[in-house]
Amino acid sequence: MKQEKDFKNYLSRVAKQMILIHDANLLSKLIIRTVTRSLSVKHAGLFLYNKTNQEYIIEVSRGKKGLKIPVGFTKIRNTNPIINFFLNQNLSINNREYLLLSQIKKIKEENKFNKEFIELLIDLENELSLYRAELIVPGFFRKDLMVVFFIGGKIENQDFTDDDIEFLTVLASDVVMAIQNAKLFEDIKQQLDVNKQLLLNTVETLATAIDIKNAYTHGHAERVMKYSMALVKYIPHNLIADLKVFEDSLKISALLHDIGKIGIPEDILNKPTRLSDDEIDLVRKHPAMGAEILEPISEFQVATLGVKFHHEKYDGSGYPYGLVGEDIPLIATIISVADAYDAMLGDRPYRKGIDKDKVIREIELNKNKQFNPAVVDAFLEAVSKNEI
Amino acid sequence: MNKKVLIVDDEEEIVAFMARFLKRLNIDSVTAISGEEALEYYQIDKFDCVFLDIHLGGISGIDVLKKLKKINPNAKVIVITGSISSDNRDKVLDLGAIDYLQKPIDLADLKEKILNYI
Numbered sequence: 001m002k003q004e005k006d007f008k009n010y011l012s013r014v015a016k017q018m019i020l021i022h023d024a025n026l027l028s029k030l031i032i033r034t035v036t037r038s039l040s041v042k043h044a045g046l047f048l049y050n051k052t053n054q055e056y057i058i059e060v061s062r063g064k065k066g067l068k069i070p071v072g073f074t075k076i077r078n079t080n081p082i083i084n085f086f087l088n089q090n091l092s093i094n095n096r097e098y099l100l101l102s103q104i105k106k107i108k109e110e111n112k113f114n115k116e117f118i119e120l121l122i123d124l125e126n127e128l129s130l131y132r133a134e135l136i137v138p139g140f141f142r143k144d145l146m147v148v149f150f151i152g153g154k155i156e157n158q159d160f161t162d163d164d165i166e167f168l169t170v171l172a173s174d175v176v177m178a179i180q181n182a183k184l185f186e187d188i189k190q191q192l193d194v195n196k197q198l199l200l201n202t203v204e205t206l207a208t209a210i211d212i213k214n215a216y217t218h219g220h221a222e223r224v225m226k227y228s229m230a231l232v233k234y235i236p237h238n239l240i241a242d243l244k245v246f247e248d249s250l251k252i253s254a255l256l257h258d259i260g261k262i263g264i265p266e267d268i269l270n271k272p273t274r275l276s277d278d279e280i281d282l283v284r285k286h287p288a289m290g291a292e293i294l295e296p297i298s299e300f301q302v303a304t305l306g307v308k309f310h311h312e313k314y315d316g317s318g319y320p321y322g323l324v325g326e327d328i329p330l331i332a333t334i335i336s337v338a339d340a341y342d343a344m345l346g347d348r349p350y351r352k353g354i355d356k357d358k359v360i361r362e363i364e365l366n367k368n369k370q371f372n373p374a375v376v377d378a379f380l381e382a383v384s385k386n387e388i
Numbered sequence: 389m390n391k392k393v394l395i396v397d398d399e400e401e402i403v404a405f406m407a408r409f410l411k412r413l414n415i416d417s418v419t420a421i422s423g424e425e426a427l428e429y430y431q432i433d434k435f436d437c438v439f440l441d442i443h444l445g446g447i448s449g450i451d452v453l454k455k456l457k458k459i460n461p462n463a464k465v466i467v468i469t470g471s472i473s474s475d476n477r478d479k480v481l482d483l484g485a486i487d488y489l490q491k492p493i494d495l496a497d498l499k500e501k502i503l504n505y506i
Contacts, residue, residue, distance in 0.1 A: 055492075057492050058492075066400035067404075068401055069401065070401040072470075073401075073402050073493065075492035075493065075494055076495065077494065130408050130412065131405075
């Protein structure tokens with residue numbers, strides 16, 4: 001370390017970068033690069049603790065060819081003299097904050113300790129020379145030894161200064177914190193993925209429950225979801241702020257778009273003859289009832305819009321709100337096209353299904369009338385690419 | 389006289405590390421960083437044991453193993469490998485390796501195996 005200012009600069013710069021990295025291996029590489037550069041050492045390596053197997057494996061090593069510690073070649077356990085030294089409360093040199101080869105040699109030569117202690121020093125010295133390390137610095141998380149720096153001698157063979165050692169000690173504790181963060185981040189991500197999958201399973205179960213009520217539309221929700229997901233790819237992306245988030249909501253919304261039908265008796269839904277005016281009123285409430293069911297779930301805010309407005313029409317003639325044009329949320333306009341497409345294809349209590357080409361033409365004809373023109377364009381493009 | 393082993397690995401750091409480790413056990417070593425080099429040494433010198441990395445550039449570790457056994461059917465070869473499937477393990481043992489070590493190697497295991505075989 002040339003100057004104290006350099007040392008502080010390095011530390012704060014490295015610390016800033018470490019916060020951003022959630023990958024333990026990448027992080028270790030960055031650290032070791034920092035160490036070899038700023039201390040001008042022949043090589044440096046980082047052993048990381050694997051708690052499951054209770055072993056330390058060298059993950060990153062950098063330095064002169066033939067000199068650095070081979071990565072991934074060996075693993076050591078807490079029976080290793082160096083690891084044992086840092087974990088064993090009875091032994092103490094430098095308050096167990098670091099081990100310096102030159103110091104071990106010196107203490108050994110003083111020859112004023114008992115045989116047992118000297119043997120321990122010899123073990124340590126042998127172990128350090130095996131790895132060609134002259135300085136060892138540990139990093140703890142609570143009582144766990146998480147990382148161990150193995151540092152080779154300096155390129156110009158100078159001694160390590162107190163500043164160097166302090167630099168490494170601080171760096172080691174930063175590494176430990178960053179690794180803990182990275183692990184935590186990984187855990188949370190996994191947990192979120194699990195939750196997301198659970199949620200989707202629940203949504204699919206609900207969608208099936210609605211489908212079963214309606215004898216004529218088996219698999220309808222699943223198909224509307226598929227058509228919607230195919231279609232959304234061709235919607236101009238400047239219309240969508242965050243595609244990933246939008247797609248997640250669209251998937252849920254499409255699966256649940258008819259959830260409001262849960263409140264409508266089956267004999268009305270499956271009636272083969274014309275519905276009475278009262279019955280029509282009831283059926284037309286299903287988007288609003290669906291929205292009411294989903295509104296309490298804050299994660300479903302956008303998805304609820306799709307459910308609530310999927311029967312609105314571009315020209316304002318839809319139900320139950322009679323919204324016009326761009327006032328209808330995009331998510332609902334997508335479901336609206338997908339829903340109409342599947343409905344026309346399938347048999348109904350009162351009529352047979354229509355063939356695919358006719359249905360596509362029907363949707364094209366309703367551009368700007370029933371449907372948002374941008375969504376119809378996207379639909380036609382998806383059809384031409386054979387994705388619908 | 390000290391025992392002598394041949395260490396074959398295309399990573400210089402590994403052969404150097406192994407040589408240092410063996411030196412501490414009073415075992416001499418000759419290092420080779422390719423299969424070709426290893427076979428050359430094996431023809432002109434006698435070794436108590438060979439540590440052979442299976443993933444070598446140039447002639448493969450498997451071929452080196454076959455040729456070593458041809459030169460000396462009693463050759464004691466310990467194969468070192470990254471990941472090993474049970475098929476591959478059976479294969480190297482069928483070809484006459486006496487044992488194998490999987491990376492990362494526990495040095496205590498390594499020591500035990502060496503002392504066991506030589």
